[in-house]
Amino acid sequence: MHIVRIKGTTAAEIAGSVRDQVASGELAPQAGLPPVRALAAELGVNRNxxxxxYRRLVEAGVAETRGRGGTVVAAVPQLAREGVGAGGDCVDLASGNPDPSLLPDILAAARSGSYSRPLYGAPALDAGLDAWARADFAEDVDHAFRTLVTHGAVDATERLLNAHLTRGDLVAVEDPCFLASIGTLRLSGYRSAPxxxxxxxxxxxxxxxxxxxxxRAVVCTPRAHNPxxxxLTEERAADLRAILTEHPQVxxxxxxxxxAVSARPYHRVTPPSSARWALVRSVSKFLGPDLRLAxxxxxxxxxxRLEARLSAGTTWVSHLLQHTARELLMDPRVHELHERAREFYARRSxxxxxxxxxxxIDVPYQPDGLNVWVELDVDGRATVAALAxxxxxxxxxxxxxxxxxxxxGAIRITSSTVTEPQAEEFAAELAEVVAELRSTASTADAASTADAATGPPPSRPGH
Known part of the structure; x- marks a missing residue:
């Protein structure tokens, strides 16, 4: 068994010693660090x-605390990701993907219009796309703003949080929540407030x-919440704005x-008093997942702050992607496709x-977007396995x-490509699965009750 040999007499030296051993592999992920009192006594230093x-190690993402379980070396989180279905012959109602037939031709758009190859030092933002974006946002944002382009909504959210927060800060997120948001918080070391x-x-x-x-931050999806x-209704958005007005620095x-394809209007939750805010509109759900742009x-x-992280010459968003998005967003034929997509997604849902x-199967409200969320009174994992x-x-x-x-007990069902026969067959089979799982649980409960009533067998003399 490897014995941890941590050295140092100052906090910086002790943290550095641990980091050196993590880097060399002497301390593996999930390895426990000595209790604070024990290490302080061994090194002859104050426990503070x-x-x-240890606090600096946690803030740096090198370690994590587990309450009574102590402090352990942090491992790279194993995160679930979107777009994962089940292989084989299963009907895919899991991936969360848009319908490919409702996405425009990206390559055709990339070849159209005027595109000149930019060199280092060129403006980071395509002028035409900037003009389109400012006009689009102006319909919904009633106070001063500037626009930028990022590598998608997840990139935007991560950069926005990192621009204002530090590791360990608390972030209010929806519960349940978009998978990528969960991953962003865990990888960046933020705490979540569901x-x-x-x-x-x-x-x-x-x-x-x-x-x-x-x-210190709130991440909110105003419509087509995934999962x-x-x-948001107009009334709910007003209620949330009133609450956020009391916290202008959040x-x-x-x-x-x-x-572009939501069946619901946009209702803004950001109050005019908010000092720090951002409205992010990615294009992957209606122009194509490979068009990584928001x-x-x-x-x-x-x-x-975002500009400092997306400065030209380092990590600006590809002008070819910006050109392609601009051509698509300004194309009347794409607007017609979006109208059709809005109708089809709403109809299928x-x-x-x-x-x-x-x-x-109870679904208490009509969802918007690509997915339907169902809360069941049986185990969700067992339901997923039985359906598979x-x-x-x-x-x-x-x-x-x-x-x-x-x-x-919940499951998420992707409805973006479901057909009428599939919807009927799936619903019938889900109902059967739920009934079977309820029956199994009822039998197990009855057996447990019977065992408790009879009690343990009497002990024999001499035992």
Whole structure:
């Protein structure tokens, strides 16, 4: 067994010694560090010195605390990702992907219009795309803003959080939550404050509790929430704005990823009093997942911080991608395609929800977007496994929970490509699976009750 030999008499030296051993492989991921008192006694230093060293290691992402489990070397988080279905012959209702037939021809757009190869030092933002974005945002943002382009919504969210927060800060996120947002928080070392979501979006009482607990940022999806399909109503948005007005220094990020094809209007949650805010509109859901680009409107200070991280000559977003997006966003034929996509996605979602309800599966509201969220009274993992054996791929709800112990009975179903026969067959089979799992659970409960009633067998003399 390897014995940890940590050296040093100052917090910096102790933290450096641990980092050296992690880098050399002497301390493997999940390896436990000595208790603070024990290490302080061994090194002959005050325990506060060791505690400070451990705190710096946690802030740097080298270690993590586990309460009574002590401090351990951090491992790279194993994160669930979007776009994962089930292989083989399963019908894919799991991937969260848009319908390919409702996406425009990216290559044709890349070849059209005027494109000149930029060199280092060129402006970071395509002028035509900037003009389109400013006009688009101006319809929804009623105070001063600037625009930027990032490498997609996930990139924008991560950079925005990193521009204003430090490791260990608390971030209010929807519960359940977009998979990539969960990954961003874990990889960046932020703590999550889950805010429960219902059919109208974030619940005001839950948001207030998160802010009172010290959340320094809020990440909110105003419509087509992934995974639930929830969309903010005008009344709910007003309630959330009122709460956020009381916290003007909190960073507010709105991820409006489904903007061009959503069946719902956009209702803004960012109040005029917010000093730090951003509205992010990516294009992957309606122009194509490979077009890694998002348009961002933000306050002047936030834009300046983002610019510093996206400066020309280092990591600007490809002008070829910007040119392609501009050509597509300004093409009337693409606008017509988006109208069709909006209608088709809404129709397919309603079709699936209708068939589920007809078979006794409760879906309390009509979702918007590509997915339908179902809360069941049986185990979600068992439901997913049973459906897979029947040839259906869906995703378990716990993957979308900031706290993996939550939403154990939920599943997420992608409705973007579902047909009428598939909707009927799937709903019928899901109802059968739920009935079977309920029966199995009832039998197990009855057996457990019987065992408890009879008690242990009597002991024999001499035992």
């Amino acid at each position: 010195t060791v505690a400070l060293a 805010v429960r979501v219902d059919g109208a979006g974030m619940r005001p009482d839950a948001l207030r509790a998160a802010l009172e607990a010290g959340a 639930t399909g929830a969309g 960073l507010v990020i709105e991820d409006d990823h489904f903007s 348009l961002v409107a933000a306050d002047a200070d936030t834009t300046a 309603a079709l699936l929800v209708g068939r589920l309800r007809a078979h006794g 054996r029947r040839g259906w791929a869906v995703r378990p709800g716990h993957l979308f929970a900031p706290d993996p112990a939550a939403h154990q």
